[in-house]
Amino acid sequence: MVEEPIIRLVNVSKNYDGTEALKDINLCIRKNEFLTLLGPSGCGKTTTLRIIAGFERPDSGAVFFEGKDITNLPPYKRKVNTVFQRYALFPHMNVAENIAFGLKIKKLDKKTIERKVAEVLELVNLKGFEKRSVDSLSGGQQQRVAIARALVNEPEVLLLDEPLGALDLKLRKSMQIELKRIQKMLGITFVYVTHDQEEALTMSDTIVVMKDGTIQQIGTPEMIYNEPKNAFVADFIGESNIIPGRMLKDNLVYFAGHEFECVDSGFERNEEVDVVIRPEDIKLVPVGEGMLQGEVESVTFKGVHYEMIVRSEGINWMIHSTLMEPVGSRIGLRILPHDIHIMKKAAVK
Numbered sequence: 001m002v003e004e005p006i007i008r009l010v011n012v013s014k015n016y017d018g019t020e021a022l023k024d025i026n027l028c029i030r031k032n033e034f035l036t037l038l039g040p041s042g043c044g045k046t047t048t049l050r051i052i053a054g055f056e057r058p059d060s061g062a063v064f065f066e067g068k069d070i071t072n073l074p075p076y077k078r079k080v081n082t083v084f085q086r087y088a089l090f091p092h093m094n095v096a097e098n099i100a101f102g103l104k105i106k107k108l109d110k111k112t113i114e115r116k117v118a119e120v121l122e123l124v125n126l127k128g129f130e131k132r133s134v135d136s137l138s139g140g141q142q143q144r145v146a147i148a149r150a151l152v153n154e155p156e157v158l159l160l161d162e163p164l165g166a167l168d169l170k171l172r173k174s175m176q177i178e179l180k181r182i183q184k185m186l187g188i189t190f191v192y193v194t195h196d197q198e199e200a201l202t203m204s205d206t207i208v209v210m211k212d213g214t215i216q217q218i219g220t221p222e223m224i225y226n227e228p229k230n231a232f233v234a235d236f237i238g239e240s241n242i243i244p245g246r247m248l249k250d251n252l253v254y255f256a257g258h259e260f261e262c263v264d265s266g267f268e269r270n271e272e273v274d275v276v277i278r279p280e281d282i283k284l285v286p287v288g289e290g291m292l293q294g295e296v297e298s299v300t301f302k303g304v305h306y307e308m309i310v311r312s313e314g315i316n317w318m319i320h321s322t323l324m325e326p327v328g329s330r331i332g333l334r335i336l337p338h339d340i341h342i343m344k345k346a347a348v349k
């Protein structure tokens with residue numbers, strides 16, 4: 001038997017004064033998974049999270065928690081907790097008081113509260129910080145307190161809305177690893193919102209790519225990266241070369257003035273398609289050995305690789321390589337069949 005998802009959104013739509021923030025969303029979230037809502041600003045990520053939390057009601061559709069319809073249940077009755085980008089800690093309380101706040105409202109006894117606060121502080125690596133004022137903490141430490149404050153309520157689902165957005169890159173990276181560790185250790189379901197594709201790829205079991213209030217693709221990081229469903233996903237999840245093309249027949253596609261073997265099939269003959277090729281999949285070879293040839297227009301050092309723009313057949317190709325060819329040199333480009341990804345043209349809306 002397939003396990004009942006912990007959260008299920010069924011045909012959820014939401015309008016704000018004529019803006020369709022969500023259009024008929026269907027989504028299942030499994031128990032204990034780390035699921036990330038990923039997409040550009042305004043695509044509906046936060047709205048989805050707020051509907052799960054109960055801060056917003058959908059205009060149509062329903063929200064289920066372990067099979068029960070909770071669409072009309074107020075937030076405080078839901079077994080979910082939210083961590084926001086702005087930590088919203090109480091500035092006049094110390095760390096322990098901030099974390100204990102929810103437990104005091106629930107009227108737990110003092111000893112139990114102390115024990116639980118100490119446990120979650122240890123979990124977020126802030127053991128001994130009980131008496132510190134929150135103003136004296138760094139951004140990263142404050143965010144840990146906010147996470148501890150949510151975790152102490154032992155929610156079944158933790159909702160996180162760009163929780164690392166305000167942190168610098170280095171701290172962000174270490175907090176990503178830490179959050180993942182906490183999630184695995186506690187076995188809580190995390191629903192995480194970000195517009196940062198690298199963050200989504202690093203942390204998630206499942207990524208939901210959104211655009212304009214719709215879900216474009218749901219899958220594991222590997223699936224989303226290696227088999228993007230359309231040109232939008234391919235481009236959003238990693239910079240890609242997206243070129244208009246035409247399927248001549250199964251396993252043969254025409255683009256950039258040439259025919260290329262590919263591994264895709266099932267398209268109409270002469271169907272117009274988008275051809276997606278990742279920058280790291282274009283190999284630089286001597287002129288004459290490649291299927292295409294062109295001239296290097298720019299070179300940027302990126303740390304682990306060079307990013308080059310090569311002009312060929314009227315197209316600017318982005319190429320990532322550990323080899324560098326200087327600006328102005330003529331080179332060949334080789335693209336292997338399995339590195340050519342054919343996408344159906346996105347329906348024009």
Ligand SMILES: Nc1ncnc2c1ncn2[C@@H]1O[C@H](COP(=O)(O)OP(=O)(O)OP(=O)(O)O)[C@@H](O)[C@H]1O
Nearest residue numbers: 016019020021040041042043044045046047048195
């Ligand atoms: N309270 C509101 N009133 C009016 N419009 C809103 C409201 N909340 C969201 N919207 C609109 O709904 C759409 C989706 O917004 P949402 O905040 O869910 O996007 P998002 O993907 O989380 O974006 P971001 O990454 O910028 O936070 C946007 O067009 C936004 O302007």
